[in-house]
Amino acid sequence: MRALEDRLDLCSINTATLGHKAPIGAVIESVARFGFGGICPWRRDLETEDIHAVSRQIRDAGLSVSGYCRSTYLPAATTEAFRANVEDNIRAIDQAAIIGAACFVMVVGSLPTGSRDLPAARDQVAEGTATLLRHARSVGVRLALEPLHPMYANDRSCLNTIQQALDLADLLEPGAPEAPDLGLAIDVYHVWWDPALAEGIARAGAARRILGFHVCDWLVPTRDFLTDRGMMGDGVIDIPSVRAMVEAAGYNQLVEVEIFSDRDWWARPPEEALSVCAQRLQTVC
Amino acid sequence: MRALEDRLDLCSINTATLGHKAPIGAVIESVARFGFGGICPWRRDLETEDIHAVSRQIRDAGLSVSGYCRSTYLPAATTEAFRANVEDNIRAIDQAAIIGAACFVMVVGSLPTGSRDLPAARDQVAEGTATLLRHARSVGVRLALEPLHPMYANDRSCLNTIQQALDLADLLEPGAPEAPDLGLAIDVYHVWWDPALAEGIARAGAARRILGFHVCDWLVPTRDFLTDRGMMGDGVIDIPSVRAMVEAAGYNQLVEVEIFSDRDWWARPPEEALSVCAQRLQTVC
Numbered sequence: 001m002r003a004l005e006d007r008l009d010l011c012s013i014n015t016a017t018l019g020h021k022a023p024i025g026a027v028i029e030s031v032a033r034f035g036f037g038g039i040c041p042w043r044r045d046l047e048t049e050d051i052h053a054v055s056r057q058i059r060d061a062g063l064s065v066s067g068y069c070r071s072t073y074l075p076a077a078t079t080e081a082f083r084a085n086v087e088d089n090i091r092a093i094d095q096a097a098i099i100g101a102a103c104f105v106m107v108v109g110s111l112p113t114g115s116r117d118l119p120a121a122r123d124q125v126a127e128g129t130a131t132l133l134r135h136a137r138s139v140g141v142r143l144a145l146e147p148l149h150p151m152y153a154n155d156r157s158c159l160n161t162i163q164q165a166l167d168l169a170d171l172l173e174p175g176a177p178e179a180p181d182l183g184l185a186i187d188v189y190h191v192w193w194d195p196a197l198a199e200g201i202a203r204a205g206a207a208r209r210i211l212g213f214h215v216c217d218w219l220v221p222t223r224d225f226l227t228d229r230g231m232m233g234d235g236v237i238d239i240p241s242v243r244a245m246v247e248a249a250g251y252n253q254l255v256e257v258e259i260f261s262d263r264d265w266w267a268r269p270p271e272e273a274l275s276v277c278a279q280r281l282q283t284v285c
Numbered sequence: 286m287r288a289l290e291d292r293l294d295l296c297s298i299n300t301a302t303l304g305h306k307a308p309i310g311a312v313i314e315s316v317a318r319f320g321f322g323g324i325c326p327w328r329r330d331l332e333t334e335d336i337h338a339v340s341r342q343i344r345d346a347g348l349s350v351s352g353y354c355r356s357t358y359l360p361a362a363t364t365e366a367f368r369a370n371v372e373d374n375i376r377a378i379d380q381a382a383i384i385g386a387a388c389f390v391m392v393v394g395s396l397p398t399g400s401r402d403l404p405a406a407r408d409q410v411a412e413g414t415a416t417l418l419r420h421a422r423s424v425g426v427r428l429a430l431e432p433l434h435p436m437y438a439n440d441r442s443c444l445n446t447i448q449q450a451l452d453l454a455d456l457l458e459p460g461a462p463e464a465p466d467l468g469l470a471i472d473v474y475h476v477w478w479d480p481a482l483a484e485g486i487a488r489a490g491a492a493r494r495i496l497g498f499h500v501c502d503w504l505v506p507t508r509d510f511l512t513d514r515g516m517m518g519d520g521v522i523d524i525p526s527v528r529a530m531v532e533a534a535g536y537n538q539l540v541e542v543e544i545f546s547d548r549d550w551w552a553r554p555p556e557e558a559l560s561v562c563a564q565r566l567q568t569v570c
Contacts, residue, residue: 116523118478151436153478154505154521164480193403193438195449220439225507236439238401 001244004255005282012038012066014214014258015045018273019266024054027270032061034274038254040067041099043092055099066254067144067185067212068092068101073109074128075121075158085109086128093132096141102253103144103211104136105185110158121158129182130172137181144185144211145169149193151225162191162200169209176207185212186246187258189229192218192237198245205249213246215239215285216259227262231276233284243285255285286529289540290567297323297351299499299543300330303558304551309339312555317346319559323539325352326384328377340384351539352429352470352497353377353386358394359413360406360443370394371413378417381426387538388429388496389421390470395443406443414467415457422466429470429496430454434478436510447476447485454494461492470497471531472543474514477503477522483530490534498531500524500570501544512547516561518569528570540570 004010013031015024022030024045031039039058046054058065071089076082089106096104108125111118129143136143145165148157159165165184173182184204191197204210217235222228232239243255257277259265265273289295298316300309307315309330316324324343331339343350356374361367374391381389393410396403414428421428432450433442444450450469458467469489476482489495502520507513517524528540542562544550550558 111521116521118523122480149436150434150478151507154503159480160478161480167480193435193445195407195444195446195452218439222436222510225510236396236401238403 001240001247004285008035008278008281009037010255011036011281012040012254012256013274013277014040014069014256015042016069017257017259017265017277018270019262020044021266022270024049025057028057028061028063030270030274032063034278036063036278038064038066038256040065040069040256040258042069043095046095051095051098058099064254065099065101066256067103067105068096068099069105071104071106071108073107073156075109075112075124077112077114082124082128086131089128089132090135093136093141094139097139101141103142103183103185105212106143106145107148108145108157108159110153110155118153118158125158126168126171129168133172133182142180142211143182145182146185146187147190149190161194161196162186162204163196166200166204166207166209170207178208180207180209183209183211185214186210187214188237188239188242189214189216189218192242197242201245201249205246205251208250210246210249210251212253212256213243213251214256214258215243216257223263227260229259229261231259231265232257232280239285255281257281286525286532289570293320293563293566294322295540296321296566297325297539297541298559298562299325299354299541300327301354302542302544302550302562303555304547305329306551307555309334310342313342313346313348315555315559317348319563321348321563323349323351323541325350325354325541325543327354328380331380336380336383343384349539350384350386351541352388352390353381353384354390356389356391356393358392358441360394360397360409362397362399367409367413371416374413374417375420378421378426379424382424386426388427388468388470390497391428391430392433393430393442393444395438395440403438403443410443411453411456414453418457418467427465427496428467430467431470431472432475434475446479446481447471447489448481451485451489451492451494455492463493465492465494468494468496470499471495472499473522473524473527474499474501474503477527482527486530486534490531490536493535495531495534495536497538497541498528498536499541499543500528501542508548512545514544514546516544516550517542517565524570540566542566
């Protein structure tokens with residue numbers, strides 16, 4: 001496993017970690033000043049910005065783009081709404097191409113309002129992802145399916161394990177390609193509990209499908225389903241053990257911090273959050 | 286799949302559904318009066334009671350005992366504490382024998398305070414369950430491992446999928462016994478999200494290891510990790526689809542309602558909760 005001490009250049013900051021409070025220009029500057037190697041912006045960061053200018057600023061700051069967050073949920077109650085979701089993701093993939101993101105992070109969605117049909121939602125995800133994969137290839141963007149913790153199975157994602165996401169990737173991009181265009185973003189928060197974690201990571205690595213690796217921590221107690229993720233070291237996830245598996249499986253790209261924390265880290269000054277991220281990445285990850 | 290209309294005799298009420306407010310004697314009487322076929326008491330219901338008298342009352346009321354809830358968590362930070370947990374479960378298994386429970390429901394626990402070592406917790410669960418299985422056999426009680434939703438992986442259970450629980454059962458009780466003493470309690474709340482649900486249920490049924498089947502619903506939004514389960518029909522779980530799988534796999538015992546709901550059902554009169562359980566079991570399960 002790579003040593004992260006004095007190697008913040010191997011690490012990246014997902015802008016959600018700072019709560020989307022400052023303009024992206026200021027965030028890029030702070031992240032670069034701390035010595036991180038990359039950044040992962042969200043679409044909302046770019047809404048009122050000139051994306052070409054932001055892209056130049058990121059490159060000029062010496063940062064790479066570990067990913068671009070994130071897809072609009074795919075499943076919908078009507079064909080029209082489903083198509084609109086796909087179209088919206090095509091626009092986002094074009095943006096991912098402009099900023100040179102290592103991958104477009106896909107949080108795929110799940111049951112449309114009123115539905116209890118998980119298999120149908122999964123079918124829509126497969127159909128939509130197939131369309132997006134064709135477009136992504138045409139603009140040179142790789143898609144990273146992010147399996148989400150099963151507590152989000154009702155709305156945020158009907159992809160909930162590494163094995164399930166790999167099954168979908170193998171279905172849509174068969175033949176064990178040397179450089180897959182469809183892979184996974186593996187976030188410790190979503191997968192740490194999985195009894196098949198080691199097998200899943202090994203399979204993902206063997207298929208060269210690990211496109212991103214995210215860290216944060218699982219707090220005890222967790223007080224909110226979405227916005228109570230912990231800083232690395234403050235929870236119960238054995239992060240070094242998961243990173244060791246991911247890197248043994250061949251992943252050699254950035255380690256990205258993504259923390260949703262309205263009670264704690266979003267309430268602190270961004271510089272403090274970045275400082276603690278830097279310290280914890282080097283000591284407990 | 287069995288029709289449940291006019292067949293409340295195929296259904297059971299877990300006493301947690303009523304919030305443990307009334308004495309067990311009154312609960313037994315209410316459950317029987319509504320025509321349910323069974324009841325699943327908790328240890329706390331019996332703490333100040335004469336367990337033999339309660340057992341007689343249940344039988345006299347014409348109810349069977351679909352299960353007895355539940356195990357003390359097994360993993361612990363010290364050998365002494367681990368042994369104490371095993372001993373406490375042995376006492377509970379003796380109680381399960383006295384009340385003639387179809388199974389002793391095992392919620393196995395997970396990380397002891399201060400630990401991040403899930404594999405070690407799983408090892409303690411295996412070791413403790415092996416000991417309990419020997420004792421359970423000696424008193425004629427079957428053990429039902431209950432895989433819990435992965436959102437409980439940190440504390441309540443390091444067994445989080447049907448496949449994982451079956452792996453443990455096969456390990457501790459090998460050789461595909463005709464009438465296993467170690468099986469599973471399958472609760473829709475914990476397993477509905479699982480992409481391997483159909484395979485897991487089929488495997489459990491083929492191994493004759495389905496010892497209990499619990500229903501409730503997953504509310505959107507869910508406002509609390511523990512006590513915000515929904516009444517069947519009020520959430521997004523496709524309960525008939527899960528019950529069809531479980532019964533196709535050979536399960537022909539009681540359908541048990543277990544709802545933890547401090548915001549809603551525990552705040553209502555028990556008779557109202559039982560009435561709605563009866564109605565929903567017959568119409569949406």
